[in-house]
Amino acid sequence: MNNIPKTLIVGIFASVALAACGGGGDGSSGGNATGSVNVQMTDAPSCGFDHVYVTVSQVRINASSNAGDNDSGWTSITPAAPQKVDLLSLTNGTMATLGQATLPAGQYQQVRLVLAQNQGNTLANSVVVSGTANEQPLATPSATQSGLKIIRPFDVAANSTVDLVLDFNACKSVVQQGNGSYALKPVITATPTAVSGIIDGYVAASEAGATVYAEQNGKVVSGTVADSTGHFVFSTLVQSSTNGNYDIVIVQANETTGIITSVPVIVGATTRVSTADQPITLPVSTANTVSGTVTASATASLRALQTVSAGVYEIASANANLDTGAYTTSLPVAAPMVGVYKATLPIGLSAAAASAAQYTMEADAASGATQSTAVSIAGGSQTNVNFAF
Incomplete structure (x- = not known):
């Protein structure tokens, strides 16, 4: 991209x-x-x-x-x-x-x-x-x-x-x-800026192009892409007092996932999770794929979820092919790096070892029906992770 x-x-x-x-x-x-x-x-x-x-x-x-x-x-x-x-x-x-x-x-x-x-x-x-x-x-x-x-x-x-x-x-x-x-x-949402604030941060410049999500309760609320300097910003997130704090999830091909939990948003203010001088730097990771099929008539979307002690987070998503139901997604094998927000930067990140290579694949049908199954990619890519609605 x-x-x-x-x-x-x-x-x-x-x-x-x-x-x-x-x-x-x-x-x-x-x-x-x-x-x-x-x-x-x-x-x-x-x-x-x-x-x-x-x-x-x-x-x-x-x-x-x-x-x-x-x-x-x-x-x-x-x-x-x-x-x-x-x-x-x-x-x-x-x-x-x-x-x-x-x-x-x-x-x-x-x-x-x-x-x-x-x-x-x-x-x-x-x-x-x-x-x-x-x-x-x-x-x-x-x-x-x-x-x-x-x-x-x-x-x-x-x-x-x-x-x-x-x-x-x-x-x-x-x-x-x-x-x-x-x-x-x-998939579209609408947000009045009168009830919103900003989350701002940097990944290392070498990680430019990383996808960054703002999530709540394991669901993506908004997403952006780190620019050529590693800078990313969410400019229209609803204040925390309305919906709760946010979790920032950073995903980049061939790198470990980064997660910063409990980030507050205040109307008209900017919450910084990192700076250009102290960017978030993530270690490399091999990646394996998860693929399979979903009943084509379900018109389903797929989410790859990862659980750490602080909660559940969406790491990747895919839409099943409308005619065949086939899907595939690529996921890092290494344990995610997780830290809790604090106003004094930098925010320290440490590996959630128990979560390494462990995911839950969730299929969400257009009807509202949901199915999920645990998947480990520690031993390689997983095929035939199928769902029947």
């Missing part, structure tokens, strides 16, 4: 078409008081792609979480022309501004991200597989019609502007099909 470019703001300037706002008494207040919402987009790192392009044609907002496509109460932010954005340029604090709208003051529940359609050889949505040069179509059947649905309550106060960031997890969202083509199975 390409290194992330220097921080920039990609302006997608929108003309705003206002529908009747509020709708159904499901959150918006009456009267003439208004505020504004400014919608931006960022991305978690992607697995195996140099580019993941999507073309945004509209953002829709409604006060009701149950509002249908043709119900009242929608406010639309519509670019003058659909804008093609490379999601993989939107990491490490980089944002694309999708537009701004004026809304009645109140609470809003639903956001929809509407994508343009691919038209023949004109690709609105596409991927470039790492090591190749050609764009391949990315199928987005529902996104081009009703939009990608995100349920996330947020408040718009009178005479104020809410910055709402859509975090598009490309790694979990792009799925391969049996014929080698790709489809979008969107």
